[in-house]
Amino acid sequence: MNKVIKVKVKSKHIKSIQAGYPLIAEGAIEPIANDIEEGVIIDLLDENNRFLAKGYYGKQNKGRGWVLSRNQQEVINQLFFEERFNGAINYRKSLFDDAETTAFRIFNGEGDGIGGLTIDYYAGYLLLTWYSKGIYKFKNEIVAALTNVADWQGIYEKKRFDVKGTYIEGDDFVIGEEAQFPLIVKENGIQYAIYLNDGAMTGIFLDQRNVRKTIRNKYASGKTVLNTFSYTGAFSVAAALGGAIKTTSVDLANRSKSKTIEQFSVNGIDYESQAIIVDDVFNYFKYAVRKNLLFDMVILDPPSFARSKKHTFSAGKDYPVLLEQAIQLTEKNGIIVASSNCSTFNMARFKGFIEKAFNERGEKYKILEEYSLPEDFKTIKEFKEGNYLKVVIIQKRP
Template sequence: MKKTARLKVKPSYVKSLKAGYPLISEDAILNLHEIKDEGTIVELFDEKNTFLGKGYYGKQNKGRGWILTRDPQEVINESFFHEKLKNAAAHREALFNDYETTAFRVFNGEGDGIGGITIDHYNHYYVITWYSEGAYAFKNDIIAALKNNVPKVKGIYEKKRFAGKGTYIEGDDFVEGEKAPEPLLVRENGIHFAVYLNDGAMVGVFLDQRDVRKKIRDKYASGKTVLNTFSYTGAFSVAAALGGAVKTTSVDLANRSRAKTQEQFSVNGIDYSEHDIIVEDVFNYFKYAVRKELSFDMVILDPPSFARSKKHTFSAEKDYTGLLEQAIAITEKNGVIVASSNCATFGMTKFKDFIDKAFKNAGSPYKILEEFKLPTDFKYHREFKEGNYLKVVFVKKG
């Protein structure tokens, strides 16, 4: 039986919680110090003892837990999690039945009703990411609910991201079932990806960019030269090559990016030697490209929200405009820049302001061709705008 605690909400936070905001922030609670154990069931009340919600206590960045229900009578137990997983699986029914796509998100935290966890599907292997010890306290109930509601669970892995500021805890990520082959091959709209479920915090492909990769392959890549910056394992480059790009150039600072990108090309039957894979700081590469008078028909710009190298510190909110200016300088006239950000601290309107400022600073006209947000499997909570983090804009340079 889980411990329960009664929390008093400060008056200034009552309105947002009543409106449905699901995160319990540290600053919102008057008596948070009374709770000792993560996973404690908490009931929230205002100063008039009006019930506001029920959830759990768990440290996740600045959050201290999540509201799971607005019904004071609802019990948070195995049946509760069963219902949430059942609804989540039903929302992804089309993806479960899609032969061309075997990698997608099954459960997206607060968007599916339980903040602090995500579950991804990789060809009948499942990866659960726990973002707090509080969420982890429900592990057995959630795994049971998962196995009862999704088809054919071959094996289950987990990622623990609660070592302060969401840091990944190293260790064996395998939980139960059979172990996945290494690499495990999955499909995304017919594109093959090699993933490693037990090889650190990230498995090898970011699933939230599925629609963007398909659009690059199907509409924009044919006959083009493509520069993919912050390329990770080269997923955008593979999509472009399969779409008929004459050449792709992938640039990433991580040493392992070269071998990983070569592998992604190979599993798609592409000769990686016909493409450039460069291990280099992207900021240095931009200077090199200007010096050598290189230019590209398409530049993909998908930096992390925050990054630090020996010479550069990058913050998307402060530095995206300047980064985009450098990309504009090496993009051909009538070329396309795929500007992307997963930074949760600003929305699409502000992101478009960054784009507008960058093109004005560069003295170049531009036209927005289309935009993307999260795909349908990355369900988000309408009151929790931080959860709707992805912004991608296809911009044509005039």
């Protein structure tokens, strides 16, 4: 790992690197020999061979690595990782001290100084997600660093080395004591059953913590709630605990039903009093229109891209149409929770989608609240793409 390769940055990308942009884009650097290994440390130089930054080489989507330091003398070793992890853990001290929340992010990639790696905390267990072979080459140093700076019972990992970030099947357990699954975690007092050893996802998306709390505390009481793309029903559980009359959870995945039943059950909620439907959301929308169904609250949190037998959904292109259908099923004065984790557009454009959808339906609306990533999903202003989450709570006006 001691070998450092010098790489020229193309002239039009020098200013962005100097300004703190952390991603080494594919087109930002001069061609590197094909036999270079991912994980090699690279010094980025300008056209006059002046040092700009130090990083690692690793293929991730359209990136070719991440900047790690602006100090040419800094050594990327276990001590480097310990210092970064210490800072990240101290930044989240209030969450570690909160007995009502035992699941949150403790290291958020480039936001905490190391692009390509996230670390989540689940009731004493750590989950490392690797987004390139480049950062994975430092696994031993990273695990050793975590052993020195963090308290944990066991470590699990998810590998997303594929160009599109898809999960690579394999043994997810790394070291320590193996957890008993489901592992029950708390989030603002709500319990969730999670799995660190069962495929790409754990059972809950931690970035929606504040939104679930708001649904429970402010909007759910006395409401009928439709939760689309419901996954394991986390929003539905929050709504039910907030006093919703009934929740309806709709997701295409067959296992979503058993997973949602489990989430209701660990919170002492009678799942038989709720509706849990396995169906394509677009098919369900058509059914609901035919049956003249209306809901007091509709939650829209689709994936950035989804494909079923009859439909292909791309958030950047299709969100306004999806929202139009949700508006049709929302009562007057009802609430729509519109959410997207797509990083290719910002909040301003997302609000444009909302305006377009309501205009197409000839309906009025009022924006009540907006959310982006919670504080543990730390981001930096130099990398706006990292702040991907956009949530707008909307009231449909008479």
